[in-house]
Amino acid sequence: xxxxxxxxxxxxxxxxxxxKAWVRVMAGHSQFKNIMFRKNRQDAQKSxxxxxxxxxxxxxxxxxxxDPTHNPRLRAAIIAAKAQSxxxxxxxxxIRKALGGDAENYEEVRYEGFGPGRVAIIVEALTDNxxxxxxxxxxxxxxxxxxxxxxxxVTFMFxxxxxxxxxxxxxxxxxxxxxxxxxxxEESISGxxxxxxxxxxxxxxxxxxxxxxxxxxxxxxxxVWRPNNTVPVSDAAGxxxxxxxxxxxxxxxxxxxxxxxEMSDSLMEKLSAA
Numbered sequence: 001x002x003x004x005x006x007x008x009x010x011x012x013x014x015x016x017x018x019x020k021a022w023v024r025v026m027a028g029h030s031q032f033k034n035i036m037f038r039k040n041r042q043d044a045q046k047s048x049x050x051x052x053x054x055x056x057x058x059x060x061x062x063x064x065x066x067d068p069t070h071n072p073r074l075r076a077a078i079i080a081a082k083a084q085s086x087x088x089x090x091x092x093x094x095i096r097k098a099l100g101g102d103a104e105n106y107e108e109v110r111y112e113g114f115g116p117g118r119v120a121i122i123v124e125a126l127t128d129n130x131x132x133x134x135x136x137x138x139x140x141x142x143x144x145x146x147x148x149x150x151x152x153x154v155t156f157m158f159x160x161x162x163x164x165x166x167x168x169x170x171x172x173x174x175x176x177x178x179x180x181x182x183x184x185x186e187e188s189i190s191g192x193x194x195x196x197x198x199x200x201x202x203x204x205x206x207x208x209x210x211x212x213x214x215x216x217x218x219x220x221x222x223x224v225w226r227p228n229n230t231v232p233v234s235d236a237a238g239x240x241x242x243x244x245x246x247x248x249x250x251x252x253x254x255x256x257x258x259x260x261x262e263m264s265d266s267l268m269e270k271l272s273a274a
Contacts (some may be wrong), residue, residue: 055150
């Protein structure tokens with residue numbers, strides 16, 4: 001952002017909307033970097049990822065209409081699948097599975113707990129056997145020094161929000177900020193990893209559609225649990241935490257894992273090279 005763009009245009013003691021937004025951008029950058037680090041590690045497990053994406057498409061189509069135009073959840077699932085280069089035939093097969101009546105009956109379950117360094121963790125699963133999944137999740141937490149909590153034990157540390165992401169090539173931070181304001185997004189966060197727009201849940205579809213009309217199809221678009229604050233973890237705790245998150249991500253029933261950690265750049269670099 002240019003120096004001129006940062007010059008206040010109101011009376012002393014006040015900030016323009018653009019400056020306020022830029023402050024939010026800078027504050028969210030570190031958190032975004034940690035989120036993208038996690039996403040890149042998840043994306044590396046393509047076979048597992050495709051299976052989970054297909055399951056989400058099938059469940060979304062079964063719970064709502066099979067037409068993504070009239071089913072926001074299905075549309076978000078298809079966007080996520082396309083972002084991972086899932087073929088059109090695979091996507092259509094997952095939708096047809098829901099229509100055929102022979103799809104498994106999956107139940108949505110959420111688990112909450114704490115990991116190493118007292119990091120709060122939310123786990124979302126689609127399972128056809130609650131007892132099996134609960135036992136596996138509890139075992140993973142226990143193995144890596146964490147503990148499951150009751151429902152509501154950590155969700156108050158997060159906010160449910162819409163998240164729409166674009167690659168860095170979509171434009172500059174200034175361009176994204178302008179697009180965010182026009183689309184009615186709550187925040188725009190830009191960094192070397194790309195751009196993220198945050199919206200209220202009730203505004204998610206409208207903001208996503210407005211951004212898509214201006215910037216093209218997003219890299220990702222979904223409802224997420226966004227940490228209100230992050231917890232810095234030591235490198236030692238961070239390594240154990242990473243093993244716990246990897247174990248959870250690797251489970252077939254688990255769709256999403258959210259955590260409020262903040263790892264050092266050096267640790268993220270080390271884990272990325274592993």
